[in-house]
Amino acid sequence: MPETTAARPSAEPGRADRPIDLLIVDEADDPFGHAFSSFATARGVAVDRCRLPVAARRTTLDIAGCEVTVDPAPSVLVRPARPPLPDATEDERFAWTECYSTFWSAAALSPRPVVNRPNEWGGVSRSVLSAVVTERRAGRVPVLRENFWNDRPPPDPDRWFHQDLGSFAVSDSPAGITFGRSRERTATQGWEQVVVVGSAGFRVTTADIGPRDVEAQSVAAVAALGLQFATVSWAIPAGDGPAVLARVNPFPGLEECRPVLREVFTTLLELLLP
């Protein structure tokens, strides 16, 4: 966050209602955004939800040298934004990207908490789809192969886990996937997932995974990627080997967080409204 940013009150121009404390930028059908909004509202927080283009068009950014003004500047939770539909016109696509770029700057330069805050590295910081690159950026040494493919999964698919690059769902089988990402794995005893919120990591199971401290490793990986909120998926080998990082998701879904939802919501709200 820039030290030089001058904040204006977080009242929205042209809106007579109470200034909002928290803006959730999401899609109307995002279950996480809906549930978190209800959680925050029940605690007296003035919450607004809107789509990214609406948020961008409400915002004015002034840049004068290193001085920045973002107006309005509420705390912001950034959720996945749905891009234009395939049949959108060129003008509609252009308008959407202009809004995206405006929101990226506003969220990066806002003096108030933004989760996950975009920055100079990108709209979702340094997160990247590739597990190999994620491991490298997180300071780990990747030892297993990764494939991106179209129609032709790697041979011997049982030795890999697979992600559909359309839906981003991860599965043990490449069946039905047209565009996929596959990560090699050793024999696994199972999977573990950790929800990271700031410096806290919450495992979603209580399974015995030995001495592997996946919570601390997840917090470190998420911080290295410049994120504050993410789920980290790990493949747990059958032997004593270290857990294998499968995926860092910068937009945790409600179902992913369900086993630890109260802890996640409470910590997230503290992060957004310190």
Next chain:
Amino acid sequence: MTIHVIGTDTDTTTVHFAQRAHAAGHRVEFVNLRAVVRHPWHFELDGWNGVAHLRSRAGVEHHLPGDGSYYARVVDLSPVLDPDEGPAWTRLVMGLTAFLDAARGTVVNRPSGQAHNGSKPLHEWWLARQGFLVPPSRTTSDRERILDFLDRHGPVIVKTITGVRGAAQLVDAGRFASFDASQGPVHLQRRIEGFDVRVHLVGGEAFAERIDGAVVDYRTRGADITHRPVEVPDELVVRMRSAAETMGLAFTGWDFRVDAQDRWWCLEANPMPGYDWYDRRCDGAISAALCRVLAP
């Protein structure tokens, strides 16, 4: 040493570099993404040593070493492709950019080289933080605030926020007579009277051209403009080198406006310059410098 050129055979800049490098005696392996993407493809990243293999069912195969040298212009062309090809292109770019981001060797136009040029307000703030003089700007969809900015600065420059599509234009209040928020946001920047300078920075070497003309955006097709070499102040070159290093970029294209007081106002730093037009006027000096960086 092999220089791997990754791009398309329809991109004039990519083709220009490949031809120049080849003519200079370098071994060039051209990875033509247009040929790869037409058939089912497979891209493998070896986690341990960073090697990648790109294969397509049409028999195209490329071995990409993690410590290799790459000149890459990898952009997502899916919005302008047929619906059949677009998704394949998007996913191929996902894999390639991941590899090029993480490759240990020299990568010109490394995709992770700070993307903020695609978000102009952030980019301009970042340049100011690096010590460059940057004209003030306002980004808004609020007509009253647009008029307020115009009232303070007179006619101003409007340009796209993403940096794609459309030349910069000079606008006044009349342009916004019927403006409403749904047409926004717009990015306005104070107009600097003077002349343009384009600088290509390759490693530590700067190649600069002064551009004079009566047009607002010298890139306008058919514009009546003149070019001539110009010296860049030493302290500015030092600042550009430092900024490029911070961005992790071996090659950058800088746009300046120089006013009557000889102040150099920085408009932007392009992380993937389309430089062939300039290179032809300096007899391939920029390409030669790129080859020195890629195959020292």
